[in-house]
Amino acid sequence: MPTAVDRSIHKYFLLNHPFFKTSADDVLKWTPFGLLFLSDIFGKKTTSGWKKQALIAGAAESIKYLMSDNLKKLTHEHRPAPYTGNHSLPSGHTATAFSTAELLHTELKDSLPVLSYSGYVAATAVAAIRIIKNRHWLKDVVVGAAIGIISTKLAYALVNKLDKARRNIKAGDEQEEKFYEFIPE
Numbered sequence: 638m639p640t641a642v643d644r645s646i647h648k649y650f651l652l653n654h655p656f657f658k659t660s661a662d663d664v665l666k667w668t669p670f671g672l673l674f675l676s677d678i679f680g681k682k683t684t685s686g687w688k689k690q691a692l693i694a695g696a697a698e699s700i701k702y703l704m705s706d707n708l709k710k711l712t713h714e715h716r717p718a719p720y721t722g723n724h725s726l727p728s729g730h731t732a733t734a735f736s737t738a739e740l741l742h743t744e745l746k747d748s749l750p751v752l753s754y755s756g757y758v759a760a761t762a763v764a765a766i767r768i769i770k771n772r773h774w775l776k777d778v779v780v781g782a783a784i785g786i787i788s789t790k791l792a793y794a795l796v797n798k799l800d801k802a803r804r805n806i807k808a809g810d811e812q813e814e815k816f817y818e819f820i821p822e
Contacts, residue, residue, distance in 0.1 A: 639717070643774040647717045650769050662766040666734040669741035669756030670694065682748040689796065690744060697736050697792035704784050705732045718771040728773045728781035734760035735785030743793065760785070 639647070650657070677687045685693065705727050714726035738756030745753035764778035773781075 639774050640776065643717075643776060646768060646775055647771065650771065654769060657769050659766060659770070662730050662734075662763045662770070665759045665763045665766075666730050667737060668759045669734075669737035672752065672755065673737075673741045673744055676745060676749065676752070681745070683744040684747065685744060689800075690740070693789075693792050693796050694737075694740060696795055697740060697789040698733070700791050701732050701736050701785055701788035704788060705729050705781065708780075708784075714774075714777070716772060717774055721772070725773055726777045726780060727784055728764065728767050728777045730767055731760070731764045731773070731778040731781030732785040732788070734763035735782040736789045737785075739786045739789035743789070 673683070673690065674687065677683060677690070683690070706729075708727055709724040709729075712726045713723045715723045716725040735757075738760040741756035742753040760782065764782060767773040767778055768775060
């Protein structure tokens with residue numbers, strides 16, 4: 638159920654921007670990935686190598702999808718605009734945007750701190766656009782942002798734990814070594 642704040646925001650944008658239309662949110666949600674991989678190409682120092690970044694990104698997107706898609710199916714929250722479905726909570730676009738922003742921040746916070754925070758600007762813009770387009774309530778984008786950040790932190794924890802386990806394997810234990818072989822250096 639939408640809160641009073643949700644309804645107030647929805648009413649404001651319906652009255653002041655009834656025909657707002659853009660596809661910027663579809664592009665902005667992936668911008669932090671682009672910035673991160675460009676920084677890799679130009680040789681900027683990051684926390685992980687590009688192979689490990691790709692693995693973390695894939696793990697984060699998988700975790701995010703599992704969390705957000707299952708929550709959408711459980712809640713059946715109606716979208717603000719009529720006849721646009723009942724899978725509003727959480728915002729998948731916002732979850733993706735904040736997941737990629739968290740990845741960018743974690744990788745660049747030591748070498749390029751200002752650029753590392755730019756992903757959050759793009760993610761916040763995605764969240765605002767989703768509200769203005771009447772695709773989501775405020776609570777949908779807040780929950781989406783939380784899911785995005787949590788999924789990336791979980792992905793880092795998972796990949797780092799697997800990497801540590803791979804490094805601790807004894808040289809004579811080839812069976813286990815092959816299992817952890819997919820974790821890049």
